[in-house]
Amino acid sequence: MITTLLILHGLLAVALLGGITHQVYSAYRTPAPVKGFISRYGAVNGAAYTNAMIVLYIAAAILGWIVYAPYRLEIRTALEDLNLPKANGIFEIKEHFIAIGMFMLPAYWVYWKTPLAEGNATARKMITAILAFFVWYGFLVGHILNNIKGFGQ
Amino acid sequence: MITNARLVVFSIVSAIVYVLAYNFGWQAFRYYPLLNQISIEALPAKSSGPTMMYYGWMGTALIAGLAVALIVPTKIGAKLPAAVAWVVPLLLVAFTLVYEKHWFL
Numbered sequence: 734m735i736t737t738l739l740i741l742h743g744l745l746a747v748a749l750l751g752g753i754t755h756q757v758y759s760a761y762r763t764p765a766p767v768k769g770f771i772s773r774y775g776a777v778n779g780a781a782y783t784n785a786m787i788v789l790y791i792a793a794a795i796l797g798w799i800v801y802a803p804y805r806l807e808i809r810t811a812l813e814d815l816n817l818p819k820a821n822g823i824f825e826i827k828e829h830f831i832a833i834g835m836f837m838l839p840a841y842w843v844y845w846k847t848p849l850a851e852g853n854a855t856a857r858k859m860i861t862a863i864l865a866f867f868v869w870y871g872f873l874v875g876h877i878l879n880n881i882k883g884f885g886q
Numbered sequence: 887m888i889t890n891a892r893l894v895v896f897s898i899v900s901a902i903v904y905v906l907a908y909n910f911g912w913q914a915f916r917y918y919p920l921l922n923q924i925s926i927e928a929l930p931a932k933s934s935g936p937t938m939m940y941y942g943w944m945g946t947a948l949i950a951g952l953a954v955a956l957i958v959p960t961k962i963g964a965k966l967p968a969a970v971a972w973v974v975p976l977l978l979v980a981f982t983l984v985y986e987k988h989w990f991l
Contacts (some may be wrong), residue, residue, distance in 0.1 A: 798941070802919035805938055822989020829908065829982045832944055833901045833975055836951065840897035840971040843890045852968070859972035863979070 735803050735884050742796035746872045749789040756782040757865040760858045779861075783845040787838050790868070794835055797871075801828070803884065811882050820881055827874040834867040891963035898966075898974050900951025904943055905978050909985065911933045912943025914949065 755777055762775035812820045841864060844850075844857040906912060915924050920935030928937070955963075 801940065802917070802938065805930060805936055818989045825989065826986050828940055829905070829986070830979070832940075832947070833978050833982075834903050835983055836900040836904060836943075836947060837897050837975055839893035842973065843893050844968065846890070856971050858966035860975070863972060863975050876898050
């Protein structure tokens with residue numbers, strides 16, 4: 734059951750990762766004629782991603798919080814036994830980043846609300862970039878930790 | 887516009903309070919995964935297994951964020967520069983990295 738939830742957590746994280754990377758790239762992209770893969774990748778309507786990103790972030794976080802308790806009992810204890818404080822450290826940072834990101838979601842929603850306010854462009858870009866950083870960090874750390882010690886190993 | 891100001895205030899305050907909560911141990915409650923039990927008070931370590939504060943820190947931050955967002959006059963909230971909404975999280979990231987550096991030393 735926990736492994737299933739963890740896989741679902743990972744799949745939601747992949748969808749979130751893809752979406753928010755698209756959005757952050759589109760936010761920083763200077764409008765220009767679309768040519769080739771890179772410019773097409775960024776030439777999306779960033780505002781259209783906002784609600785989906787919020788739903789995905791919350792859903793992925795809730796699943797993460799559910800698997801966190803078994804993680805605390807099984808994985809973290811094993812990492813301590815294996816004397817891997819850095820592995821525990823990167824996870825501690827992940828939990829803080831994901832929580833801070835969760836609390837940032839209302840502001841993220843406000844600054845992406847259409848019609849987009851030109852005066853809030855910097856805030857919009859920066860908040861999205863910070864959230865994208867949290868998502869990427871969380872995804873990579875989760876992957877690394879799962880490689881070190883997965884559930885049921 | 888009023889709702890927007892409250893949402894931004896909530897974001898800023900709850901994120902700050904979350905960081906303060908894990909720094910100062912202001913958890914609204916504790917969770918004991920071995921017992922599958924939530925408790926306001928600390929339970930004896932020998933029989934209760936590991937304690938998880940994480941959910942309690944988020945609970946504290948949620949309560950504080952909601953309270954301040956409702957209390958702060960919307961005129962003040964609306965005057966907050968948009969930069970606060972991203973400068974504060976950046977500072978909290980920096981604080982978190984410094985706070986957790988002991989794992990890597």
